[in-house]
Amino acid sequence: MVRKRARRQGPIRASLWRFRRSPLRRTSDLVEAWLLLVAWVVGVLGGATAGVLAAMVADQDFEEERSARRQVVAVLLENARDAVPGHADVSRAGAAVRWTTPDGRTRTGRTTVAAHTRAGTRVPVWTNARGDLVSQPPAESDALVRSSFVGVGVVMATGCGVWASARAVRALLDRRRMKQWALDWERVDTRRGGRTA
Numbered sequence: 001m002v003r004k005r006a007r008r009q010g011p012i013r014a015s016l017w018r019f020r021r022s023p024l025r026r027t028s029d030l031v032e033a034w035l036l037l038v039a040w041v042v043g044v045l046g047g048a049t050a051g052v053l054a055a056m057v058a059d060q061d062f063e064e065e066r067s068a069r070r071q072v073v074a075v076l077l078e079n080a081r082d083a084v085p086g087h088a089d090v091s092r093a094g095a096a097v098r099w100t101t102p103d104g105r106t107r108t109g110r111t112t113v114a115a116h117t118r119a120g121t122r123v124p125v126w127t128n129a130r131g132d133l134v135s136q137p138p139a140e141s142d143a144l145v146r147s148s149f150v151g152v153g154v155v156m157a158t159g160c161g162v163w164a165s166a167r168a169v170r171a172l173l174d175r176r177r178m179k180q181w182a183l184d185w186e187r188v189d190t191r192r193g194g195r196t197a
Contacts, residue, residue, distance in 0.1 A: 026180075028173045035173075039166035047158035055151030062143035069137045074099035074125045077108070080117040091115055097123060101131030109133045 074097035081093065093115045098108045111125050111133055128134045138146065 026177065028177055028180075032170060032173050035166060035169055039162050043159050043162040046162070047155045050158045051151040051155035054154035055147045058147035058150040059143060062138060062147060066137040066140075066143070069126050069128055069134055070102075071124050071126055072099050073122050074111070076113065076117055076119050076121045076123055078119050080113050080115050097125060099125060099127070099131075101127070103131070105131065107131055 077096040077098055080095040091114065092112050094110050094112050095117070096108060097111050097113075098106060100106055109132075111123070113121075113123050117123065126134050126136050
């Protein structure tokens with residue numbers, strides 16, 4: 001008599017048992033199978049899509065920020081070293097500057113310059129459309145890195161959100177299955193003459 005060899009099931013086939021017809025398969029098993037499939041699809045494809053869109057939006061915001069700022073030349077009104085308190089050893093210091101806005105008005109403000117800069121020195125500063133002093137916009141490479149981080153962060157947040165939601169639904173399904181299991185054991189116990197809870 002020739003004995004049949006037991007076929008080994010691969011990991012994919014073994015993980016798809018909830019989709020196969022079986023008298024032992026419960027409705028909650030099928031719901032869980034579909035939940036896991038949807039969670040994987042949404043987590044991977046949805047997360048990737050959300051990450052790419054977030055990176056594109058962030059990059060567009062950085063580009064608008066760069067285009068809204070312009071560099072102008074300002075004149076230093078005081079020695080930068082005079083603004084440094086006491087014997088502090090610093091390489092940069094805040095000092096008063098004067099610049100002209102695009103509409104011809106003269107404005108003054110404070111900006112950070114090298115600590116050895118003397119009054120009367122012309123220094124580059126960045127202004128917005130109204131002529132107010134603003135910080136230097138990020139370079140293209142910095143903006144690309146920052147938008148990439150935003151995209152990766154959104155991918156991770158989406159994945160974690162989907163994973164947490166799937167775990168919560170699985171916990172509810174497990175609780176329901178345990179209650180059903182307890183009811184089934186009560187029925188078995190009652191049929192054999194035992195008492196019910």
